[in-house]
Amino acid sequence: MNAVPDDLRAGLDDLDRRIVLATQAGLPLVPRPFRAVAEQVGADEAEVMRRFRRMQATGIVRRIGAVPNHYALGYRANGMSVWDVDDAQVDALGEQVGALDFVSHCYRRPRHLPHWPYNLFAMVHGRDREEAERQIAVIAQLLGAACRGHDVLYSTRILKKTGLRFAGPDRD
Amino acid sequence: MPELDALDRAIVNRLQAGLPVSERPYAEVAAELETSEAVLLERLQRLLDERVLTRFGPLYDAERLGGAFALCAMAVPEARFDAVAEQVNALPEVAHNYRREHRFNMWFVLATEQPDDIERIADAVREQTGLPVYVMPKEREYHLRLKLEA
Numbered sequence: 001m002n003a004v005p006d007d008l009r010a011g012l013d014d015l016d017r018r019i020v021l022a023t024q025a026g027l028p029l030v031p032r033p034f035r036a037v038a039e040q041v042g043a044d045e046a047e048v049m050r051r052f053r054r055m056q057a058t059g060i061v062r063r064i065g066a067v068p069n070h071y072a073l074g075y076r077a078n079g080m081s082v083w084d085v086d087d088a089q090v091d092a093l094g095e096q097v098g099a100l101d102f103v104s105h106c107y108r109r110p111r112h113l114p115h116w117p118y119n120l121f122a123m124v125h126g127r128d129r130e131e132a133e134r135q136i137a138v139i140a141q142l143l144g145a146a147c148r149g150h151d152v153l154y155s156t157r158i159l160k161k162t163g164l165r166f167a168g169p170d171r172d
Numbered sequence: 173m174p175e176l177d178a179l180d181r182a183i184v185n186r187l188q189a190g191l192p193v194s195e196r197p198y199a200e201v202a203a204e205l206e207t208s209e210a211v212l213l214e215r216l217q218r219l220l221d222e223r224v225l226t227r228f229g230p231l232y233d234a235e236r237l238g239g240a241f242a243l244c245a246m247a248v249p250e251a252r253f254d255a256v257a258e259q260v261n262a263l264p265e266v267a268h269n270y271r272r273e274h275r276f277n278m279w280f281v282l283a284t285e286q287p288d289d290i291e292r293i294a295d296a297v298r299e300q301t302g303l304p305v306y307v308m309p310k311e312r313e314y315h316l317r318l319k320l321e322a
Contacts, residue, residue: 011236011237011238012237020230020232020237023229023230024229024230024232025227025229026220026227026228026229027191027228027229027230029198029213029216029217029228030213031196031198031199031209031213032195032196033197033198034193034195034197035195045195049193049194049195052193052230053193055230056193058236059233059236060232060233060236060237061230061231061232061233062231062232062233063189063190063191063230063231064190064191064193064197064229064230064231065187065188065189065190065191065228065231066183066184066187066188066216066219066225066227066228067225067226067227067228067231068184068188068224068225068226069223069224069225069226072174072222072223072224073176073184073224080272080279091312091314094312094314095314095315097314098313098314098315099314099315105313106313106314106315107310107311107312107313107314108310108311108312108313108314109243109308109309109310109311110308110309110311112306112308115304115306116245116276116306116308151274153272153273153274153276153279154272154273155270155271155272156271156272156273157270157271158268158269158270158271159257159260159261159269159270159271159278159280160260160261160266160267160268160269160280161267161268161269162267162268
């Protein structure tokens with residue numbers, strides 16, 4: 001069985017898939033990284049650059065960038081703040097919360113009543129809990145009366161972190 | 173914790189915004205940061221080696237590549253926490269798992285190739301642990317861009 005999902009097959013051609021597989025662990029740290037990728041996938045540098053520009057334009061590649069480790073940067077208080085926001089207003093307010101400087105990710109997710117009333121998730125990062133609590137207070141003020149309740153869940157231990165890897169055509 | 177100097181911090185901040193697609197992208201960014209390509213590459217390697225950066229490269233939108241993802245939450249009795257963590261972590265579909273301070277104390281991300289597999293794996297966890305698993309897939313993402321100051 002071919003392990004590449006159908007949607008991947010439909011949206012990207014074979015060269016795109018080879019580029020994804022060659023770079024999902026990272027971009028080579030050499031002066032001409034796209035030439036290095038090109039050599040790995042059997043294409044030329046200009047073609048690989050064209051493919052990256054296209055994948056960026058269509059949103060398949062968000063950006064070619066660095067993912068920081070918050071702990072190593074001194075952010076010790078990493079909190080998942082969760083909010084019960086009026087459904088009619090959650091999208092407009094979510095955009096504003098997501099735009100705050102200290103919010104790294106902001107998502108809408110389904111509630112699980114009565115156990116879990118929260119539909120808006122915003123990750124905050126403070127050097128200590130006081131700083132994170134100040135950030136949460138800013139979000140609370142922004143949401144105002146549209147928010148019926150909130151909570152914050154600090155991470156205390158990473159139990160597993162393997163990252164997301166896509167299976168290559170030869171794996172199952 | 174690794175010591176970071178001003179150049180390290182400038183590199184972390186600049187590279188969160190993204191590398192240009194060009195023949196010499198590192199040289200372009202190095203010029204912006206008033207350093208050399210060789211120094212930038214060396215610093216970048218060190219930041220990765222010291223785990224200040226967990227990754228550097230194209231950030232793919234996994235859902236647009238056809239995979240399915242869902243955040244899942246469990247309220248695990250403290251006495252069973254480690255044993256349940258072991259059961260959950262043993263599943264290859266579990267990409268991350270965090271302990272959080274809350275009644276819902278275990279939060280993990282399932283990554284599967286097909287959307288139907290999310291519920292199937294969640295059911296497997298329910299069956300193995302005898303505990304409820306609350307599946308919370310992302311319904312919408314707001315304004316995603318990283319902008320933490322290093």
